[in-house]
Amino acid sequence: xxxxxxxxxxxxxxxxxxxxxxxxxxxxxxxxxxxxxxxxxxxxxxxxxxxxxxxxxxxxxxxxxxxxxxxxxxxxxxxxxxxxxxxxxxxxxxxxxxxxxxxxxxxxxxxxxxxxxxxxxxxxxxxxxxxxxxxxxxxxxxxxxxxxxxxxxxxxxxxxxxxxxxxxxxxxxxxxxxxxxxxxxxxxxxxxxxxxxxxxxxxxxxxxxxxxxxxxxxxxxxxxxxxxxxxxxxxxxxxxxxxxxxxxxxxxxxxxxxxxxxxxxxxxxxxxxxxxxxxxxxxxxxxxxxxxxxxxxxxxxxxxxxxxxxxx
Amino acid sequence: xxxxxxxxxxxxxxxxxxxxxxxxxxxxxxxxxxxxxxxxxxxxxxxxxxxxxxxxxxxxxxxxxxxxxxxxxxxxxxxxxxxxxxxxxxxxxxxxxxxxxxxxxxxxxxxxxxxxxxxxxxxxxxxxxxxxxxxxxxxxxxxxxxxxxxxxxxxxxxxxxxxxxxxxxxxxxxxxxxxxxxxxxxxxxxxxxxxxxxxxxxxxxxxxxxxxxxxxxxxxxxxxxxxxxxxxxxxxxxxxxxxxxxxxxxxxxxxxxxxxxxxxxxxxxxxxxxxxxxxxxxxxxxxxxxxxxxxxxxxxxxxxxxxxxxxxxxxxxxxxxxxxxxxxxxxxxxxxxxxxxxxxxxxxxxx
Numbered sequence: 001x002x003x004x005x006x007x008x009x010x011x012x013x014x015x016x017x018x019x020x021x022x023x024x025x026x027x028x029x030x031x032x033x034x035x036x037x038x039x040x041x042x043x044x045x046x047x048x049x050x051x052x053x054x055x056x057x058x059x060x061x062x063x064x065x066x067x068x069x070x071x072x073x074x075x076x077x078x079x080x081x082x083x084x085x086x087x088x089x090x091x092x093x094x095x096x097x098x099x100x101x102x103x104x105x106x107x108x109x110x111x112x113x114x115x116x117x118x119x120x121x122x123x124x125x126x127x128x129x130x131x132x133x134x135x136x137x138x139x140x141x142x143x144x145x146x147x148x149x150x151x152x153x154x155x156x157x158x159x160x161x162x163x164x165x166x167x168x169x170x171x172x173x174x175x176x177x178x179x180x181x182x183x184x185x186x187x188x189x190x191x192x193x194x195x196x197x198x199x200x201x202x203x204x205x206x207x208x209x210x211x212x213x214x215x216x217x218x219x220x221x222x223x224x225x226x227x228x229x230x231x232x233x234x235x236x237x238x239x240x241x242x243x244x245x246x247x248x249x250x251x252x253x254x255x256x257x258x259x260x261x262x263x264x265x266x267x268x269x270x271x272x273x274x275x276x277x278x279x280x281x282x283x284x285x286x287x288x289x290x291x292x293x294x295x296x297x298x299x300x301x302x303x304x305x306x307x308x309x310x311x312x
Numbered sequence: 313x314x315x316x317x318x319x320x321x322x323x324x325x326x327x328x329x330x331x332x333x334x335x336x337x338x339x340x341x342x343x344x345x346x347x348x349x350x351x352x353x354x355x356x357x358x359x360x361x362x363x364x365x366x367x368x369x370x371x372x373x374x375x376x377x378x379x380x381x382x383x384x385x386x387x388x389x390x391x392x393x394x395x396x397x398x399x400x401x402x403x404x405x406x407x408x409x410x411x412x413x414x415x416x417x418x419x420x421x422x423x424x425x426x427x428x429x430x431x432x433x434x435x436x437x438x439x440x441x442x443x444x445x446x447x448x449x450x451x452x453x454x455x456x457x458x459x460x461x462x463x464x465x466x467x468x469x470x471x472x473x474x475x476x477x478x479x480x481x482x483x484x485x486x487x488x489x490x491x492x493x494x495x496x497x498x499x500x501x502x503x504x505x506x507x508x509x510x511x512x513x514x515x516x517x518x519x520x521x522x523x524x525x526x527x528x529x530x531x532x533x534x535x536x537x538x539x540x541x542x543x544x545x546x547x548x549x550x551x552x553x554x555x556x557x558x559x560x561x562x563x564x565x566x567x568x569x570x571x572x573x574x575x576x577x578x579x580x581x582x583x584x585x586x587x588x589x590x591x592x593x594x595x596x597x598x599x600x601x602x603x604x605x606x607x608x609x610x611x612x613x614x615x616x617x618x619x620x621x622x623x624x625x626x627x628x629x630x631x632x633x634x635x636x637x638x639x640x641x642x643x644x645x646x647x648x649x650x651x652x653x654x655x656x657x658x659x660x661x662x663x
Contacts, residue, residue: 031530094502096469097448097476125423126450129457145502148392148422148443152505152514158352165350171395172353178396179424181431223505224514226498227468234544239639242551243646245470255541256528259521265510273518278498280518 005049005296008089008215008305010058012312013253014073017059017080023308024054024084030309034256034274037283038308041219044286048293049304057081058305060091062123062145063225063279063312065099066248068092071109078113087117094124094145094225103127104134111135121195122146132189142186142194144217145225147175149199152223153273153282156200157266173204183210195305197221198284198292208300215303216296218289220310225279231255232277252277252312276312313581315611316386316488317604318593320363322370325377327601332608335587336378337386337419339364340371340409345401352508355402356388356419357443357500359509363594372413384416388593390441392501394422403428410434417461420444421501426458435459439488442466445501447473449480456485462586464488467571468499471579471645476656478583486586490644492603494591495555495571516556519549554641560599565632567606568599572637573644574610574627578620579654581611606630624649 009023022028026042029035046052059077061067069077074090081088090110092103107130110118120138122128123145131140150156150172159169176182177194186194193213196203198221207214231251233241240246257275264271274281284292296304314334319325328336341360351360358364365371375385387409394402402425409415418434420426421443429438439462440446440455452463465474467490478487496503497515505514525533525541533541553559557570571591580588588611590603610627618626624647628637640646648654 031528032526034526094445094499095448096473097450097480098473100448100450124445124447124451125454126446126448126452129450129454148501148504150504150506154511154514154517155352155506155508158508158510163350165348165352168349168353171349171398174395174397176393176395176422176424179394179399179428180396181399181427182424185423185427224498224503226496226502228497230497230548231544233547235540238547238641241547241641243470243640243643244468244473245646254528256526258524258526259518260523261517261521273521280514 004302005053006055006303007049007052008056008058008303009054010091010217010305010307010311011077012061012067012091012309014069014076017076020057020080020084024052028308032256033258034309037219040286041284041289044289045218045304045306048290049296052306054084054086056087056089056303057084058089058091058121060121062091062093062121062143063222064229064252064277065093065095065102068095068099068102069106070102071105074106074109078110087119088115089119089121089141091121091143092123092127095127100126100130104130107131107135107138111137119193128189128191140189140191142191144195144197144222147177147194147196149175149196150201151197151199151221151282153200153271154261154264157264157269159201161266169201170204172201175205177210177212178205183212186212193303198288200288202291202295203299205299213303214299214301215305216292216301217305217307218292219284220274220281220307221284222279222281222311223273227278229278231257256310274310276310279312281310313585313611314587315604315607316587316589318590318595318600319374320365320593322374322377324597324600325374327597328604329378329381329383331601331604333383333604335384335386337388337593338371338374339388339593340368340405341366342368342405352506354391354506356390358388358593359507368408368413371409371415375414379414386417386419386439387415388419388441389425390419390421390443392421392443392504394425399424399428403432406434407432410437419464426460430459436461439464442490443501445499449477452477452481452485452487456481460485462486462488464589466500467496467644471576471649471654472656475579475583475654478585479656483584488587488589489573489580489585490591491573491577491588491607492590493557493568493570493595495642495644497552497555513556515552519552551641554636558642562602563632565630566602567631568602569633569636570642571644572631572642574607575624575643575647575649576645576654577607577610578614578623579649581614582654620649
C-alpha cells in the first residue's frame, strides 16, 4: 500500500501557539521524563514516517470541556496555522450541553471562514450532529475517542500470547469502521476520515479498501478518561472532592503523574501510565512507533498526528 | 417511573418482581462465544462467569417467568465495540432473543450493532447503553434519529445536566438513569480496558500502583507539597473503594454500601425519567434484593408526595451510614437534591 503520509501537529494550549515554528522544528521539549520520551519518540517518528511533511495544525482539547478553547483562542490558532501554511483542525471532546454551548460560537466562527480545509475532529455524537446539522460547511472527522477499541497495555498480553485466541486478537485489531453498515452512516454524515491511537495490538484494516481516510496519533495514546478529575480535587474539603461539579483551577496543568503497574499476570512485564488531569495515557516507545510506521503503510493510513506533549 | 433491576438467574425473578422491579435486564453469553474469544473479550460489560446466562433456554425461561408477572426483560449487548466479523453472530443472537425468547429490548452501545439491528427492524427495541456516552441533548437526539426506544444516560452527569437533557428531549425518547451500585471513576464508555479477573478494574488496580509526581514547570515537588499530594492520593484511593461497593460491605442498616443515587429520585421523578437502573448483574441475590428494597422504598415515598428533603432524610436514615452519605463519597449525583438545586438552571460550574 503506497499512501502518502502527511503530518499534523497537535497542540493543546493557547500558550503553545507562540512557539508554533519551534514545535514544527521539534525544538520544544517538556520538562522531566516527558522530555526524554519526546527525544526518543521524535527520532522514532522521523524514522518511521520520514521527514515531517507538515500539512495541518490540530488545536483544541479532546478530554475536558473546561479546557475547550474560546473563539479568540481558536482565531489565534487558525491564524498561526495559516501563517505557517497549514490547514486547521479543531479538536473537540466529549461534552455536556454546557460544553456544546461553548462550542457553538467557535463552530460558527470557523464556518464563517468559508475555508473548506477546516476540519472538526469530533469525539462525541452530539458534536457530530451539531456540526453536520448546523454548520454544514465544516467537515467532521471521527476522532480517536470514537473508536472504542481496547488500548490498555496491561491487558494486551492476554491477546498476543501463544495461548490466546486468534479470533480475539483479530477482533481487537479492528473497530466498528470494519462494518459496512457503520461506514454508510459515516458517509451520510459526511465523515471521510477516522482517527486512531497507535494501539499496541496494531490495526488490521485496509482503509483504502474501506473507502475512508485514517489518521494515527503518536506518541501518546489514551487508556481511560472521565469527567471526574482526580488531581482537580487537590486541597478541597472532603465533601467537595471527586465529582463532576467541582470547580477547576487547572491543576492538570501543574502535575504529571506516572503510575507503574508491575508484574503483569500475563507476561510479568511492567507498564507505565501517564496521568494528567482526568486522563491516563500510555507512551508509545520507539519500537511501537516503528510498528506504527509499518502499519500505516500496510493499512493505508494517510496522516500521522504528532503530539509534542501529553494531550491534556 | 420504573425500577430496572439486574437479574442473573431464573431463581431471582419472583423475588425481584415481588420486591418492586418493574423491569429486568440480564446478559446471555453462549459457550461458543466464550470458546472463540477465550473469555478475554466479553460480549457485554460483565464477565461471562456469574453475571450472564449461557443458554437460550435459560433466557427464554427467565423471560417467560417475568412476562407472566407483567414485567419486561432487556438483554445487554453492550460491549463498547463490535467488529464486522462479530455482527452476524450478534444479529442472529438478537433475533433469537427477540423471536424465540421474547426479550423486550436490547441494550446496545456500538453504533454498528445498533444500525444492524435497525436494518433488521429492531431499532425501536434498542436501548442505548450508558457505554455509548450520551452526555448531551444532541447526542440523545442523534440516537433518537436512529430510531431507538430509550437512552440510558451515563453516571458521569450531574443532576442539573440530566434535567437539561430531559427538558431538551421533552419525552421524545424515554430516558433511563443509574440509581444504585457499581460506580465508575472514569467515563464508562471511554474506559478502554477490561475488568479482567486477572488484573481487575483499571481504577481499582491503579490505586495500588507505585506513582511518581512531576511538576510540569520543571521545579521539584516540595516537601510540604509532597505530603499534601500523598494525602490527596490516599483520599482518591478511598473514593475508588467507596465506588466499588466499599469492599462488599453492608451498612448498620443492612443495606449494601457503594455507589448510590437514591437521593436524586425526587428530581428524576420531576424530570420525567422513565426508569431508574440498579447496576450489579454479578451481585448475589441478597445484594440485589436489599438494593431493590431500598430503591423501592424511596420511590414509594416520592410517589406518595413526600417533599424532596424528607425523601433524602429518609434515604440517608435507611442507608444506615449517615456520615458516609453526608460526605458524598458514594454519590453518583451530588446534592443539592431540592428541586431548585437540581433544576437545569443550576448547572455545575467549571473553571
